[in-house]
Amino acid sequence: MSQKQMKEAFVSNLNGTTVLEVIQVLCLPAPCVLCRGLLTVLLQHFYPSYTWRTQFFIDFVVLIVPLVAALTILSSFLLLEQLTIIIFGAGLAYQIYHRRTCYARVPVQKILENFLKISLESEYIPAISCFRTINNVFTAIAILAVDFPIFPRRFAKTELYGTGIMDLGVGGFLFGTAMVCPEVRKKSSMEESRFYHLTKSLHSVCPLVFLGIGRLITIKSIDYQEHLTEYGVHWNFFFTLAIVKLITSLLLITCPLNKSWIVAISITVLYQLALDFTPLKRLILYGTDGSGTRVGLLNANREGIISTLGYVTIYMAGVQTGSCLFKNRSHIKDWIKVICCLLLTGISLLVCLYIVQANIEAVSRRMANLAFCVWIVASSLIFLSSLLIGDIILSFAKFLFKGALMPCSRKLIQSPATTKKHSESLVPEAERKGASLCLITAINRNQLFFFLLSNITTGLINLMVDTLHSSTSWTLFTLCLYMLTNCLTLFVLHLQDKTIKFW
Numbered sequence: 001m002s003q004k005q006m007k008e009a010f011v012s013n014l015n016g017t018t019v020l021e022v023i024q025v026l027c028l029p030a031p032c033v034l035c036r037g038l039l040t041v042l043l044q045h046f047y048p049s050y051t052w053r054t055q056f057f058i059d060f061v062v063l064i065v066p067l068v069a070a071l072t073i074l075s076s077f078l079l080l081e082q083l084t085i086i087i088f089g090a091g092l093a094y095q096i097y098h099r100r101t102c103y104a105r106v107p108v109q110k111i112l113e114n115f116l117k118i119s120l121e122s123e124y125i126p127a128i129s130c131f132r133t134i135n136n137v138f139t140a141i142a143i144l145a146v147d148f149p150i151f152p153r154r155f156a157k158t159e160l161y162g163t164g165i166m167d168l169g170v171g172g173f174l175f176g177t178a179m180v181c182p183e184v185r186k187k188s189s190m191e192e193s194r195f196y197h198l199t200k201s202l203h204s205v206c207p208l209v210f211l212g213i214g215r216l217i218t219i220k221s222i223d224y225q226e227h228l229t230e231y232g233v234h235w236n237f238f239f240t241l242a243i244v245k246l247i248t249s250l251l252l253i254t255c256p257l258n259k260s261w262i263v264a265i266s267i268t269v270l271y272q273l274a275l276d277f278t279p280l281k282r283l284i285l286y287g288t289d290g291s292g293t294r295v296g297l298l299n300a301n302r303e304g305i306i307s308t309l310g311y312v313t314i315y316m317a318g319v320q321t322g323s324c325l326f327k328n329r330s331h332i333k334d335w336i337k338v339i340c341c342l343l344l345t346g347i348s349l350l351v352c353l354y355i356v357q358a359n360i361e362a363v364s365r366r367m368a369n370l371a372f373c374v375w376i377v378a379s380s381l382i383f384l385s386s387l388l389i390g391d392i393i394l395s396f397a398k399f400l401f402k403g404a405l406m407p408c409s410r411k412l413i414q415s416p417a418t419t420k421k422h423s424e425s426l427v428p429e430a431e432r433k434g435a436s437l438c439l440i441t442a443i444n445r446n447q448l449f450f451f452l453l454s455n456i457t458t459g460l461i462n463l464m465v466d467t468l469h470s471s472t473s474w475t476l477f478t479l480c481l482y483m484l485t486n487c488l489t490l491f492v493l494h495l496q497d498k499t500i501k502f503w
Helices: 003-010 018-027 029-046 052-070 076-098 108-115 126-145 163-177 196-221 236-255 256-279 280-286 300-305 308-325 331-361 371-399 420-436 440-443 447-464 472-495
Strands: 413-414
Touching: 018 076, 018 163, 018 371, 029 052, 029 076, 029 126, 029 371, 052 076, 052 126, 052 308, 052 420, 052 440, 052 472, 076 371, 108 236, 108 256, 108 371, 126 163, 126 440, 126 447, 163 236, 163 308, 163 371, 196 236, 196 447, 236 256, 256 280, 256 308, 280 300, 300 308, 308 331, 308 413, 331 371, 371 413, 371 472, 440 447, 440 472
Parallel strands: none
Antiparallel strands: none
């Protein structure tokens, strides 16, 4: 068996892990983001003139390293890792409360009452940036780590049925992209043609198609290992993203944003009915002749082409979520209600997932069926809710600390504990400096470039390193150096105010 065949076999025929373990992994980044913010506030208090190198070091150690550990050496100790990070965060929160510069002699109850009355910036939601960035970081770590023995096989992409951590990648990316799509952000004025966004989508789809073709040519020319049942022979992530973007732009021409959930449910239910009562499922699994043929364009790429319907469902669900989040609300109380609503919806969908898997069909990434769509949306909502909770806590820490510098956090519009002069001086300078020293913002700014860079460096490492026989220490060193290179590149680009666009 050749090296390529060995690597392909190493990531094939896997069945995933439990839904609850996936949720547990997704709940890890929120306390990491919280600790990063609280640690930055204390660092600013003791060392106000620290440099970007210090901030990058904090971001990398607190945000990236725990995720690398969770997908490798600590994969069997996730609860212990989470508790350790939460305890560390609680200690940081106590220090901030103890050293607070506002409400120094005011009871806790009164502080909370005043905090609930303040207003927050509504146009920028840090939790969405964190969602999109962390999903990309998880993907970047996993696509390299999966080729090493230290990566748990239960986290890898499943063959037919099951829920693996890596199965969340494309679905989470599309969900996050949908939340900030132009239709949701309403970047065009009402006077512009209703086909404005369709034209913009066509413009943005072209480079995705070229990227997909470029990846296809590169993979085939160097005979790189592939997981054939993921997309097929020629299809890849970029083609899926392009087609989904085009279809959803057409749907959003006539569909009101607040009715996107109806479109999402309709598509996934009809698709599941087609899988159950037509030869469609047999076509996906075994091809047109029932023998698994890959002859012809459809047979060669049947998984990638047909599963697009499921990803359209996930995208429309993301549009619905984004339209809800970007409504004009600013008070803390309003955001607490939103968090409760998202959590309740996510938990309800998990219940629905249990019913669907018990009575209809299990989760299948290969088909992107009803259970898969429900699972992706439920996991995304719970993940997003945990980040929103952390965002509220960080806002409270900023509320207690005069002049607090906190990267990727909400701007306090008004604060009862401060004067107008304090409010004016706090927001512009701190937010401006904080935004420039933030790994999350840096990666979020160049999402697609980070994904491309991660794929390129993953390919280079696989060509140079015998990943199948690497020791634990060598694997961890390789993964950390790989992530350090990718993250530092994005951070430097951000400091230089560079945005890498392909259109």
